[in-house]
Amino acid sequence: MKLVLAIIRPEKLTEVLEALFRAEVRGLTINRVQGHGGETERVETYRGTTVKMELSEKVRLEIGVSDHFVEPTVRALLRAAQTGEVGDGKIFVLPVERVYRIRTGERDEAAVTPVG
């Protein structure tokens, strides 16, 4: 099992969700986060105060998948979240030691397999 952790542009979230559902990836958690990557900072001005916004709004997805679902998940993310401009985000694939489904107590592969 792997945990796919993706950081994407907020305006790409709808497209990414559609792509994931089409790839039959149905279990995920999202968070609104702020981050700093390679993108040029935005300059904002409020009256006499000019600031550089070092943090940009991003959405972080956490997706627990069984091994053979890693590739389809990553491909869906790459395709749907990409604009080609700096700031599209990152995908991290992390090993997972154990997974439990709380409702049933199922473990590992069974716990990340969608309810049929």
Added chain:
Amino acid sequence: MNSADTAWMLVATALVLLMTPALGFFYGGLVRAKNALNTLMMSFAALGCVAIAWALLGYSLAFAPGGAWLGDLSRSLLRGVGLDASGSIPHVLFMAYQGTFAIITAALISGAVVERMRFRAYLLFLTIWSLVVYAPIAHWVWGGGWLATLGALDFAGGTVVHVNAGAAAVVAALSLGPRKDYGRQAILPHNVPFTLLGAGLLWFGWFGFNAGSALGANAIAALAFVNTMLAPAATLIVWTLLDLRRAGRVTAVGAATAIVVGLVAITPAAGFISPAAAIVLGGVAALPSYFTVLWRPRTRLDDSLDVLAAHGVGGTVGAVLTGVLAQKIWNGTANGLLFGAPLQVLVQIAGVAAAALYSALGTMLVLRGLALFMPLRVADPGHEGSGLDVGQHGEEAYGSGEGAVLVLPEATPAVAAPAAAPAGERA
């Protein structure tokens, strides 16, 4: 000159001016959070551009004698607009009162172009439109122009303001094209309480709009005032029933829309029909607008905030029903179809058609002309996706301020903070 009239018109002018910020909140709540400031600014900008254009030129084009189609330049730069009486109130006050109408009419169009129009192009459009499109139509109806001569009844601007803005909105939406997400993603309101707040403040301001159009503190003002209270109430009830019938739930956005539709519909009729007729008019007006709101999103017409349904359709229904329900024993001037003057309806329809046609053509010419000199839409890719607040204004509506590094006026640029960059992002 009459002190009571002057006092009421001073208040009414302030009430109508308040409608434009109210419209900003009504519209601002309906867009996505990333475009909230841009949408509010589209209304607030009209308070500047259109007010000054009106004082310098628009008022003269609309209300100076001129001919049947247009005023002349004799009142431009406010020449001869002084403290002497116009009717029973000071001439300057009459000018200011009419100016608040020009401001809100221009701002109404913004609902059709939100979330995609370049702000500097919008500012020019707004200013030119108020002179080229609004001023002539105001002259036709209120400045002694041909629709006034024909006998068209438009108490407070059903055709001049609402049919006009509705037609302009359709043309503007078609000229700019739909938003890139339109019809592909769900685009939902980000703050429905703002929309309700805006609708409430619009209603409050509308008492100045309609009852003020009596241009005095008199019985007709009282009639218009009461009708402005009753008609939207009836619209709200009918809209509620339609919502219940269709989905079984009464929606808040629907309620806010219903109030505006009712206010629009009673506008041309306010001082011409009885309070009982106002209730009928308000209730009937709900139906066409309700079904237009349902139909429009299935088309490629991205009239984003339904200016056509609320103002175009509502204004048309109100103007036509004015010709049906007008009653001389209430207004002292004219009867409608139900009270023995069947031809009045035809005059009303002619007025609506003429205003819509001229507005559509004029708006198209203004936008085509502007497009020769500058792009009308924000640059894509990027700007539309990340929102117009940051791209067009360099501000955020709901920024937390976290991660903002102060740029000191004389400091050497780029005080980068490498420690703040998460190591993982650098890998």
